[in-house]
Amino acid sequence: MALDAKIPQGEMDKKWNDYKGHVKLVNPANKRKLEIIVVGTGLAGASAAAALGELGYKVKAFCFQDSPRRAHSIAAQGGINAAKNYQNDGDSVFRLFYDTVKGGDYRAREGNVHRLAEVSAAIIDQCVAQGVPFAREYGGLLSNRSFGGTQVQRTFYAAGQTGQQLLLGAYSALERQVALGNVKMYARHEMLDVVKIDGKARGIIARDLTTGNTERHFGHAVLLCSGGYGNVFYLSTNAMGSNVTAAWKAHKNGAYFGNPCFTQIHPTCIPVSGDHQSKLTLMSESLRNDGRIWVPKQKSDNRKPQDIPEEERDYYLERRYPAFGNLVPRDVASRAAKERCDEGYGVGTTKMAVYLDFKDAIMRYGKTETGKTGMENVDDKTIFSLGRQVVQEKYGNLFEMYEKITGENPYEMPMRIYPAVHYTMGGLWVDYELQTTVPGLYALGEANFSDHGANRLGASALMQGLADGYFVIPYTLGNYLAEEIRTESISTDHEAFVQAENQVNDRLHRLMNIKGKKTVESFHKRLGKIMWDKCGMARNAEGLKEAIQQIQALKKEFWSDVKIPGEINEFNSELDKAGRVADFIELGELMCIDALNRNESCGGHFREESQTEDGEAKRDDDNYAYVAAWENKADQGWELHKEVLNFEIVKPSQRSYK
Amino acid sequence: MEHYHMNLTLKVWRQKNTTSKGNLETYQVKNISSEMSFLEMFDVLNEQLIVEGKEPIAFDHDCREGICGMCSMYINGQAHGPWQQNTTCQLHMRAFKDGDTIVVEPWRSGAFPVVKDLVVDRSSFDRIIQAGGYISVNTGNAVDANAIPIDKKDADNAFMAAACIGCGACVATCKNGSAMLFVGAKVSQLALLPQGEPERESRVLNMVAQMDKEGFGNCTNTYACEAECPKGISVTNIARLNSEYIKAGLTTEDN
Numbered sequence: 001m002a003l004d005a006k007i008p009q010g011e012m013d014k015k016w017n018d019y020k021g022h023v024k025l026v027n028p029a030n031k032r033k034l035e036i037i038v039v040g041t042g043l044a045g046a047s048a049a050a051a052l053g054e055l056g057y058k059v060k061a062f063c064f065q066d067s068p069r070r071a072h073s074i075a076a077q078g079g080i081n082a083a084k085n086y087q088n089d090g091d092s093v094f095r096l097f098y099d100t101v102k103g104g105d106y107r108a109r110e111g112n113v114h115r116l117a118e119v120s121a122a123i124i125d126q127c128v129a130q131g132v133p134f135a136r137e138y139g140g141l142l143s144n145r146s147f148g149g150t151q152v153q154r155t156f157y158a159a160g161q162t163g164q165q166l167l168l169g170a171y172s173a174l175e176r177q178v179a180l181g182n183v184k185m186y187a188r189h190e191m192l193d194v195v196k197i198d199g200k201a202r203g204i205i206a207r208d209l210t211t212g213n214t215e216r217h218f219g220h221a222v223l224l225c226s227g228g229y230g231n232v233f234y235l236s237t238n239a240m241g242s243n244v245t246a247a248w249k250a251h252k253n254g255a256y257f258g259n260p261c262f263t264q265i266h267p268t269c270i271p272v273s274g275d276h277q278s279k280l281t282l283m284s285e286s287l288r289n290d291g292r293i294w295v296p297k298q299k300s301d302n303r304k305p306q307d308i309p310e311e312e313r314d315y316y317l318e319r320r321y322p323a324f325g326n327l328v329p330r331d332v333a334s335r336a337a338k339e340r341c342d343e344g345y346g347v348g349t350t351k352m353a354v355y356l357d358f359k360d361a362i363m364r365y366g367k368t369e370t371g372k373t374g375m376e377n378v379d380d381k382t383i384f385s386l387g388r389q390v391v392q393e394k395y396g397n398l399f400e401m402y403e404k405i406t407g408e409n410p411y412e413m414p415m416r417i418y419p420a421v422h423y424t425m426g427g428l429w430v431d432y433e434l435q436t437t438v439p440g441l442y443a444l445g446e447a448n449f450s451d452h453g454a455n456r457l458g459a460s461a462l463m464q465g466l467a468d469g470y471f472v473i474p475y476t477l478g479n480y481l482a483e484e485i486r487t488e489s490i491s492t493d494h495e496a497f498v499q500a501e502n503q504v505n506d507r508l509h510r511l512m513n514i515k516g517k518k519t520v521e522s523f524h525k526r527l528g529k530i531m532w533d534k535c536g537m538a539r540n541a542e543g544l545k546e547a548i549q550q551i552q553a554l555k556k557e558f559w560s561d562v563k564i565p566g567e568i569n570e571f572n573s574e575l576d577k578a579g580r581v582a583d584f585i586e587l588g589e590l591m592c593i594d595a596l597n598r599n600e601s602c603g604g605h606f607r608e609e610s611q612t613e614d615g616e617a618k619r620d621d622d623n624y625a626y627v628a629a630w631e632n633k634a635d636q637g638w639e640l641h642k643e644v645l646n647f648e649i650v651k652p653s654q655r656s657y658k
Numbered sequence: 659m660e661h662y663h664m665n666l667t668l669k670v671w672r673q674k675n676t677t678s679k680g681n682l683e684t685y686q687v688k689n690i691s692s693e694m695s696f697l698e699m700f701d702v703l704n705e706q707l708i709v710e711g712k713e714p715i716a717f718d719h720d721c722r723e724g725i726c727g728m729c730s731m732y733i734n735g736q737a738h739g740p741w742q743q744n745t746t747c748q749l750h751m752r753a754f755k756d757g758d759t760i761v762v763e764p765w766r767s768g769a770f771p772v773v774k775d776l777v778v779d780r781s782s783f784d785r786i787i788q789a790g791g792y793i794s795v796n797t798g799n800a801v802d803a804n805a806i807p808i809d810k811k812d813a814d815n816a817f818m819a820a821a822c823i824g825c826g827a828c829v830a831t832c833k834n835g836s837a838m839l840f841v842g843a844k845v846s847q848l849a850l851l852p853q854g855e856p857e858r859e860s861r862v863l864n865m866v867a868q869m870d871k872e873g874f875g876n877c878t879n880t881y882a883c884e885a886e887c888p889k890g891i892s893v894t895n896i897a898r899l900n901s902e903y904i905k906a907g908l909t910t911e912d913n
Binding site: 074122125127130131133134135136137159163168172173178185240241274277404470563571 | 807
């Protein structure tokens with residue numbers, strides 16, 4: 001099948017407007033007859049369900065948590081980008097578009113990214129109208145800060161809890177539609193298959209996680225807003241329940257998977273402390289506005305950080321990248337940390353950490369405060385304490401979180417940080433309308449592959465999730481549904497529903513009947529280790545080939561030796577997890593295949609075979625300026641389809657942050 | 659920070675489903691690191707139970723970084739355990755010492771029925787939000803975000819109220835099973851912002867009516883909710899809820 005991204009013709013900055021001007025519409029009376037299924041209630045899912053409910057469609061929304069408010073968007077800390085140019089510092093739609101394409105190392109689709117930049121400003125307006133309490137200045141207007149990979153201040157934030165506030169805004173809009181009867185909410189439900197009739201997505205099979213019963217749900221269209229798949233690595237900053245299952249079922253039903261190997265390893269996370277670790281915690285990128293990253297100049301320096309004098313510290317990001325300093329993009333910052341630790345300059349007990357130090361920022365803010373109040377001859381202790389208050393207001397919750405986890409006070413001691421898996425740029429391949437290769441099946445937010453190329457810039461995930469849900473899908477879905485107004489709701493007694501439900505139940509029984517010896521968790525940990533070692537921050541052909549074999553062996557072992565307690569028809573978290581881990585194992589293999597195929601380095605994908613003399617990622621635009629979209633061929637593996645990327649505006653060049 | 663290992667006795671509430679009777683079961687865990695989180699200690703126990711052919715303990719958890727509000731354990735008689743302003747997932751084992759006995763129960767409240775073991779049903783909170791915990795603004799209707807300046811103090815107070823994670827510790831810890839802190843936080847957030855003004859009266863009346871309908875108790879000002887709230891939501895929000903409720907009751911035409 002030829003891949004048609006359906007990017008509208010015309011000039012870049014007119015495409016979206018032209019599209020909106022000519023797209024097919026569904027009249028209000030017909031909207032009431034059309035049913036839409038939304039899977040996942042994070043920023044993309046909650047905003048889509050709310051916006052579509054407002055338009056009058058009949059929406060059913062599903063989440064596996066006990067309430068839609070718990071989706072993992074809630075944990076996003078630092079902020080959301082928007083091209084408002086409130087700071088008068090030269091920002092514009094074009095700059096946001098340009099930064100995002102460049103930040104993604106020229107592996108994103110320009111048309112989508114431009115649209116994202118265009119709708120970004122309206123997102124902030126919408127959220128403020130919903131009562132999202134963004135940070136404000138004393139004059140009452142909105143405050144901004146900087147994130148990596150940009151030289152303007154375009155990030156809106158609510159302390160270190162921006163994701164929480166945006167999600168609660170979208171959740172409240174969703175609950176309003178529930179109250180109005182436009183959305184029916186199914187919490188503690190997990191989608192276990194897509195139902196296709198005559199080639200179109202027509203519903204899902206979901207499992208009620210409280211009773212364990214499977215259910216059939218019809219929809220004229222199905223929207224997957226189920227997030228990313230970082231948990232394939234076992235340890236990541238994702239929530240424990242975050243999984244690929246919904247997207248993977250879609251993939252096995254004909255939806256191509258785009259750039260699966262593009263994983264974001266976030267530079268500033270709390271380091272692993274031991275084998276017991278179940279997840280990793282992010283320390284927001286916003287901290288790099290004020291924190292300085294360093295390691296000792298001397299290898300294996302065991303002195304306490306406060307005992308290491310200034311001249312014996314290596315602020316390696318400032319040294320290597322003077323133009324962007326501590327605010328280089330995530331992929332660059334992560335690799336630089338790994339490089340220092342691999343060379344033996346790491347700190348802490350495991351030596352796999354670097355320092356993120358706030359002392360200078362605290363003193364700087366402290367001096368500003370003394371200036372404001374006209375204090376004179378102030379001692380350092382007072383300056384420090386005044387500065388500490390400013391830092392606390394900006395990042396207080398993050399500092400508290402750090403102290404709870406590590407038992408160390410980051411106001412006194414620099415934080416120890418190390419990169420960790422955070423976000424997946426890859427996902428279901430979608431066209432400009434966010435439709436997958438299965439008609440009627442859409443993917444929004446992190447679940448799709450579209451906007452971030454090979455590396456996502458900070459504060460852009462929240463922007464994309466809400467852009468897709470509030471401002472893109474309400475238009476593009478209508479273009480499909482306009483042709484469906486004569487399609488009556490299909491009974492879930494239809495053979496396709498019966499068959500899909502039987503398949504789901506067969507698989508559940510198969511899992512329960514293995515009755516092996518090893519726990520689900522033990523398989524997940526082993527998969528994670530293979531992925532982190534061989535498909536993590538650095539990859540090479542030999543390692544990836546080994547990983548593929550190891551994963552295939554692990555899959556066999558899983559299906560013959562996993563032990564799942566309890567019954568199917570009850571609340572059974574182990575069974576839920578087993579299904580997810582089985583899907584992660586298959587995805588892991590595809591990620592390695594994709595990483596092996598892409599014999600170039602770009603963004604977060606670093607092939608050791610392809611680097612510049614000073615160790616930067618070296619792209620190969622002649623051979624790899626395409627989106628790798630993989631088609632699942634069941635037992636025959638996968639077939640690669642290529643969507644060639646045409647850069648009309650931003651001409652690819654070696655990315656430089658020096 | 660000094661690290662150490664410990665052996666512990668756990669007494670955990672086991673209950674097959676909503677209708678069955680539950681009881682405390684005793685378990686031993688060994689060699690627990692002080693660096694583990696409380697839920698990682700539960701992971702160890704559950705792995706142990708599965709290997710022994712027993713059923714693991716059901717508990718709610720998701721983000722494990724203190725923000726999703728899903729974890730909900732009543733530990734040694736305190737919602738979310740001994741640390742102040744903390745969730746169960748962020749409680750770390752250095753809060754305990756070798757040889758300790760730890761009692762773990764689900765949230766205890768009539769409005770939060772037990773689903774299984776330590777898992778409870780908090781959908782009543784969602785229904786309270788449905789009754790009015792929002793601003794009725796359809797997508798695309800908004801004016802420019804800087805069109806209405808908001809006093810920083812009001813914005814900050816609204817944010818502090820909005821920091822509620824909806825975990826239900828306030829209800830679980832209240833002797834009356836009252837949800838006034840949860841409702842007060844949402845009512846306050848929206849009452850403090852100019853955007854919330856148009857629905858100010860109907861919101862508070864409807865949310866309180868739903869709260870009563872769900873079977874939550876009344877507030878008798880013991881402030882236990884504030885003391886146990888993982889996000890430090892202030893009881894000032896309850897005072898504001900009361901004042902909003904009285905004002906709305908006196909002035910709405912519907913009543």
